[in-house]
Amino acid sequence: MPVVRGSERYSCQVLCMNRKIIMIRPKTCLANDGNYREPRWFTAWKQKDQMVEFRLPPTIADDISQNTAPFELYSSVAPHSLLALNGVEVFMNASGSHHQLRNVDVRMDALKGATKSRGGLYIYSNQQGCDGGRLYYDGCCCVVMNGDVVAQGSQFSLKDVEVVVAHVDLDAVASLRLSSSSFQEQASSKTTVPSVIAPYKLCRSFNLEEPISHPLKIKYHEPEEEIAFGPACWLWDYLRRSGASGFLVPLSGGADSSSVAAIVGCMCQLVKLRNGNEQVKTDALRIGQYPNGQYPTDGMEFAERIFFQKPQDHDPKCLQAKSGHGISMFTLTGKRPRYKVNGGSNAENLGLHNIQARTRMVFAFMLASLMPWVRNKSGFYLVLATSNVDEALRGNLTKYDCSSGDLNPIGSINKTDLRAFLRWAAVHLGYSSLAAVEAAPPTGELEPARCDCTQDLCFKWGSKLTPSEIGEKVKHFFNYSPEDNRFDLRQFLYNSTWPFQFRKIDELVKEASCNKADLSRLDDRDDKHAGVISNHIGAMGIHENGN
Known part of the structure; x- marks a missing residue:
């Protein structure tokens, strides 16, 4: 608990026994990384080997008939x-x-x-x-x-x-x-x-x-079990505290949204399995708004009451209606955007695609407000986002589309782990259709890249791309803004006008290109001799475009 001593506020453990405070221990080291920013609120005790008497606040002192308590203050590395x-x-x-x-x-x-x-x-x-x-x-x-x-x-x-x-x-x-x-x-x-x-x-x-x-x-627990149970328990705790009557997820049928749906399904199974817990039972009856005497018969029945999945519309007429709405509004400018296949520019094409994605978000929140009313229930649904951590770090998403929601159960999970989870859930959660979802080829997936990895990627991708092509891909990264990660204090949008990083990429590309050209000249001069050298290079585990 927070304890104020003089002009400082400390984060403390308060040890109590038989209605007496026997000791107060302030923290000597405060967490200031990752998800934690304790120095925002507290100060760390910086002096060593001291124990003082702390005068308790009058209301506490009167309640427990105790005026002071030992304030133990010492610090050591371990x-x-x-x-x-x-x-x-x-x-x-x-x-x-x-x-x-x-x-x-x-x-x-x-x-x-x-x-x-x-x-x-x-x-x-x-x-x-x-x-x-x-x-x-x-x-x-x-x-x-x-x-x-x-x-x-x-x-x-x-x-x-x-x-x-x-x-x-x-x-x-x-x-x-x-x-x-x-x-x-x-x-x-x-x-x-x-x-x-x-x-x-x-x-x-x-x-x-x-x-x-x-x-x-x-x-x-296996990682797949952690993905199932950790977010599921978190969703349940959030749901029962929020006053909401369920969840809504825009379901595209891909790996990400299917994983979110499976996690909610796992949560519903846990509620059924824990029906001996009176608090869980009370919360489930309230959230599901069951009549007196009824209780979830199984996880599926509970899910039908508290979970609504909105299919993502792929019908061309529906997409045309969504984008047409935006076009009709845009004609106020005196111009009418067109898709690229109809002669439009890249900017027009991107704008028309994004309007469909963002309309999905608007409809999702509208349905979250109205679906309980449709089902003659009170309350509202929490919208679940379906964007994985790879998309957030890479910026490979449309803002306010799948990344938007009240909660994101998979926001810290990468795509590889999600696919492993889908294979596990198809068997262990009983959702057999997830196996087909996992096996389907991904659409629109980009592998995340880092600004300092040009040289590494020349080794990894050198057989398929030229150093110049790889350099352009790495430069492209600087123009994307990852989704907001509040615990990450690094800048989330790199300044693409800064010259240093691009100059270093160009130097690496030039060096890699020269090395590749040298090998090509060697190959032209003496195919047989070059073949022997190439075999030796391969035996050492060095790619042809390496240093």
């Missing part, structure tokens, strides 16, 4: 190491770690490493669910003992609260530490850490009815 040398056996980490694909193994390795060599009992708790923003906190609380996980909670759950319990023997911590003479040497010259005395006994006598928890195999 707190658990110094605490272990001071004899601390139990470490608590109250975390706010959001879900990232393939990141649980990194988290678990860190928790195990914290206690493996120095010993200790590590209790890791984490938030679970959506806080109303873009992030989903994925739980996975656990208990780690001397480098082994002895209890683990679920990573994806619709529960509001989950408690994980383990029975451990703290003598095992002492045994591990005393078996290491180097640890004892370090402990004899340690820096003393201030402590607070809490009138509580952690341990009790050994009881055969409560066996010691043994190391267990850590539960890891």
Whole structure:
């Protein structure tokens, strides 16, 4: 919680026991990258090795009959190491770690490493669910003992609260530490850490009815499962908090929109599977607006109540009507745009294509407002965007088309992972038609490029494109603006008038072209000799246009 001390505001843990505040711990390091900007609101404690008495606000002091509490302020590079040398056996980490694909193994390795060599009992708790923003906190609380996980909670759950319990023997911590003479040497010259005395006994006598928890195999989800369950749980939490009565997705039939539909389907299945949870049941009855005594019979039935899929119109007459609407408005300028096949320019052609895409967004939000009314329901639908991260970073999309919506379940997932998810969902979620969607050839897909990759692409694409063609493709990247990624503080639109990056690309293109020309002259002079050299170059793994 935020705690104001003097003129500073700190982000703190407040430890309470039996209606008393026994300690307040401010953060000494603030997260200032990725999705987090804590220095916007808080300051970090920059002094070391201090403990002071913090005067509690009068309203709190009166409620708990306590005027002050220890404000423990110390800083070190690795707190658990110094605490272990001071004899601390139990470490608590109250975390706010959001879900990232393939990141649980990194988290678990860190928790195990914290206690493996120095010993200790590590209790890791984490938030679970959506806080109303873009992030989903994925739980996975656990208990780690001397480098082994002895209890683990679920990573994806619709529960509001989950408690994980383990029975451990703290003598095992002492045994591990005393078996290491180097640890004892370090402990004899340690820096003393201030402590607070809490009138509580952690341990009790050994009881055969409560066996010691043994190391267990850590539960890891496959990436395809993470794509299914993570966004699904996030959507459910957002839906129940927002007051909406369902979702709407503009469905084109491609991989992206089909993935979003499958994720919503997974959410509906989770609601059915969790029908023993009273809070989930209450929320499902309210959102689905079921009559008294009814409850979802299965995920499909629940989806029919809360999910509306608007097919993207490909009928030529419909497209003509959409673009014609825009043309009739544009004639106010005295000009009438035409498609390229009818003699129009690139600007006219692009404008007429984009009008269809953006009209889709307008219709989607209109339907989201009116479909509950059509179905005699109250509320509104949340519009789901269907733009993957490759499109956002590359700028390969029409603004305010598939990238527009209230939420985007696949906004941080790349196309390769989405295709793997579709293959998995066709089998494990029971949506067999997704296999055909995944197998269909993509339309309009561009591979993302980076401004500093001209040389690498000359190696990768040298057999198909000339260095000059590759250079033009890389330059083209600078003229695209990625969709807004608010957690990314880099500029999202490069200035295409800056000369440096284009000059460097031209230098690389010239160098690669000269190398290719040298090889061509060598080939003309002596085909046989050049063939021998070429074979040697191929054996070394170097492309013909390489340096």
